[in-house]
Amino acid sequence: MNTIKILWVDDEIDLLKPHILFLEKKNYNVTTLQSGLEAIELIAEENFDIIFLDENMPGISGLETLTEIKAKKPNIPVVMITKSEEEYIMEEAIGSKIADYLIKPVNPNQILLSLKKNLDHSRLISEKTTSNYQQEFRKIAMDLSMINSIDEWVDIYKKLVFWELELENIEDAGMREILESQKSEANNQFFKFISKNYGDWFHEDDAPVMSHQLFKSKVVPQLESKTPTLMVVIDNLRYDQWKTIEGTIGNYYKPVTEESYCSILPTATQYARNAIFSGLMPSEMEKLYPQYWKNDTEEGGKNLHEVDFLREQIRRLGLNIKWEYHKISSLRAGKKLADNFKNQKDNDLCVIVYNFVDMLSHAKTEMEVVKELASNDKAYRSLTTSWFKNSPLLEIIQQAQQLGFKLIITTDHGTINVKNPSKVIGDKETSLNLRYKTGRSLTFEDKEVLAFKDPKHVFLPTITMSSSFIFAKEDYFFAYPNNYNHYVSYYRNTYQHGGISLEEMIIPFVVLEPK
Incomplete structure (x- = not known):
């Protein structure tokens, strides 16, 4: 891990030696200066991760120094430190996009907190989010094995979406892959649940x-x-x-x-x-x-x-x-x-x-x-x-x-992003949708579909006496054997609907x- 480089600018920098020693023991690299002009010159030549800037200095003031720094290096976080609590100084500093604002006298822990807030913020959030999901992962995995109602499925799906949104901006790609696999397993179990219960919902009082x-x-x-x-x-x-x-x-x-x-x-x-x-x-x-x-x-x-x-x-x-x-x-x-x-x-x-x-x-x-x-x-x-x-x-x-x-x-x-082709054969009257098919004499992979040979049972039209409906599970999509490879490459990783998934x-x- 690279050492964090800090620039601390204060005309009374000698009085801050204990703070600087404290930071150096924590493996921060601290460069000190006593005037705004020195700071403006140095940042033109050298890069820093963060700047602590005293507001009240002789010569060029902290606010003036801040303006010059932001003009040259707009993305460097600057923490303003001042003896004054006057509102206009705070407003001007905040208007100049400071990263934090501390009132003298500052103690070492305040400085450390400001560093973590500004430099470790995304990492800390990422670690906390990852840790929380790891705990929730085990609970979701246990819940998946015991679900027996649509309300419980709604709760699980909402949890999975919550974590998907929480994890989408963190740096841990491995954790996102774990979530994807858990969503896939959830859809596998959801397909079994729908296969078992869907037909009965039209004849039950407590159906969703x-x-x-x-x-x-x-x-x-x-x-x-x-x-x-x-x-x-x-x-x-x-x-x-x-x-x-x-x-x-x-x-x-x-x-x-x-x-x-x-x-x-x-x-x-x-x-x-x-x-x-x-x-x-x-x-x-x-x-x-x-x-x-x-x-x-x-x-x-x-x-x-x-x-x-x-x-x-x-x-x-x-x-x-x-x-x-x-x-x-x-x-x-x-x-x-x-x-x-x-x-x-x-x-x-x-x-x-x-x-x-x-x-x-x-x-x-x-x-x-x-x-x-x-x-x-x-x-x-x-x-x-x-x-x-x-x-x-x-x-x-x-x-x-x-x-x-x-x-x-x-x-x-x-709608769902489809990934896996499932071979189906039907006559020219078979419907065209990629996630469901209706037609006569359909041939399909049994494990990859839910089939209703009597569509009337689930209140679907019977186009001919021998018509049936089949629905794709999880992220499968139907593909005909003719020109199979072209068809699969064209439709894989596209958003489709018509089948059975939580989404x-x-x-x-x-x-x-x-x-």
Whole structure:
């Protein structure tokens, strides 16, 4: 480890000998000077890790010296030391971006604390974070072996996301790899849990809230307060992405509840989002509203009738509310709604579907530049945050706060970075999605999928008498044997949805009120 080099500038430096000896015993290298001019000359020739600077010196003052130092070496942390507690001196020093401020007489421990705060801060945080995760790792590993409810899975997933966000900026790459392996094991166990329980949830009273129940059970109760409500469905927004934009929204809104619900299978827009707005499972939509529903094999857009589904659900629920629905799929459409959002002030409910994150995941598959920008989950979160901070959606949320709207943030499903190909064979009528397939006579790797040979059992459409559905586990994606290597290299490390993973199925549902 390199010795830390300190420059200490004080016209009474001889009186500070005990402090300097104390630091040298701690293996710090201390250079001393008695004037600001000497300091300005020396830092032009030599590098230091930190500077202690007396404010009250004859000739050029500490504040003037500070200005010159920052002009030459803006990134050197400077600790101002002074006898004076006058407010204007503190304000000027802070305005000049000092790293710390100490009042004379200082004791050696104050100096040491200041050094650790400024030089060891990131290392100490890294060590503390790593140590805490190591303790939590063992607890999560034990919990994984005993989970038997969706609520426990929600808790585990939130813990894993918490540690993923905590560890993403530390220097210990090995610890991040351990977390990745723990997430992988969690998804393996989650797949077994879903395989065992999913089919029963449609016949149990204590099943989790799912996509088709979300509006009735979570949104309608929020409308009872008669406060105007803005419901934003950001397509493809995972829980970790929500946590990265939460702080920005927190400038305007404070959380009332942060809950989760469970996406239906397939975790794909055509199924999950239509289920939210219709209040029905896919086979029920197909039966009751054949004019609005399209199966995978049919031509045409699969999400063109969300507003119609929502209208029918509001009618079935007997809600006497004034509402509007908006789908935003372009910057122009987002700006147009932001420019006219004040027109929503008399509505009880404004629903916005915002498609950016979905477009981002598709662009990552198709565009090399986005593949680089979103090469992993950390980068994917960063790109989402950057978009959000500069988006018309944030403008809309700001306006909603000013108009007194309650805010609901949610999504239809998440997405996962796929790594492992799973071979599948089907006829030309087989659906195209990489994380689920529906079709006749599908051949697949049993250990890598959950198969429903009778789709009616889980309220999915039966396109032909022999149709079945299969869903990919963990980070697998389906690939055909034809042109296999090209296909695999093209889709590996892209974000996909439709299958079974914590990221795709455990969905944030957040209610906030204006600050």
